Amino acid sequence: MSKPLVSAGPSQGGDSHKLGAGVAREPQPPPREGRMGGAGPLIREVPPTSWYFRHPRYLRYMAREITSLFVGAYCVLLVIALQSLAAGQASYEAFLLTLRSPTSIAFHVLALVAALYHAATWFNATQKAMPIQLGEEFVPGNLISGAHYVAWAALSIVILFLAGVF
Amino acid sequence: MAKSNKPIIWFPFAAGGTVIAFFIPVIVLLTFLAALGYVPTGLSYDSMRAFAGSGLGKLLIFGVIALSLWSSAHRLRCTCYDFGLRADKLVANVLYLAAGAGSIATAVFLLRI
Incomplete structure (x- = not known):
């Protein structure tokens, strides 16, 4: 069972109840500022230097x-x-x-x-x-x-x- | 109407890209020949002085150098961003100022000839 990823981002508090304790989830990339984490539109991470x-x-x-x-x-x-x-x-x-x-x-x-x-x-x-x-x-x-x-x-x-x- | 500075940046960029494509390869070839020890007669001091001394020569030299500098500055700005240097405002200011300084220097040197 993978642990839900708790990000250090500013929207951390808002996300924790959605992920739910004990619910198996794939680790998600940390949500970006101003977006609603996993519930928002898909944000594809692009490595800026490679x-x-x-x-x-x-x-x-x-x-x-x-x-x-x-x-x-x-x-x-x-x-x-x-x-x-x-x-x-x-x-x-x-x-x-x-x-x-x-x-x-x-x-x-x-x-x-x-x-x-x-x-x-x-x-x-x-x-x-x-x-x-x-x-x-x-x-x-x-x-x-x-x-x-x-x-x-x-x-x-x-x-x-x-x-x-x- | 929304104001945008894009046309001011884009016109010299596009003009510079065209100037670079048409003129820079052959100019590099000429100084490359000089670097190999074969100085074309057109690159001798007297010929270059005569060319840069004429009005048309000054206009051509200034046009090629200033437009190429501006276009390269704009493209280097994009290159920095694409390689992950995201301080775009700073990069843009430094590069555009350098291109402006190079263009002014070109004009000053031409006026001295």
């Missing part, structure tokens, strides 16, 4: 979330680059040299993967975020995402060309 291990879909979502950390850090690097550019030639060239450290190279690899993952998932989402209707029909979603990929590739090639890479 919920995303429950499903691969959640893991992919969190992987995308983490890309923001690298993109944000890279933006800070861009601000520092701009600061050294404003400070003059010597300072800018010193900045270019610090880029060559192993830490910087490792960071660039991570930032590149994060930026590419962000871009791909962003373009994949465009067909859901902004569906286009022509008359009765919707434009096929893959056409919308595909157009973004084509524009992305073209823009990237133009920027690489203008930067003198080829």
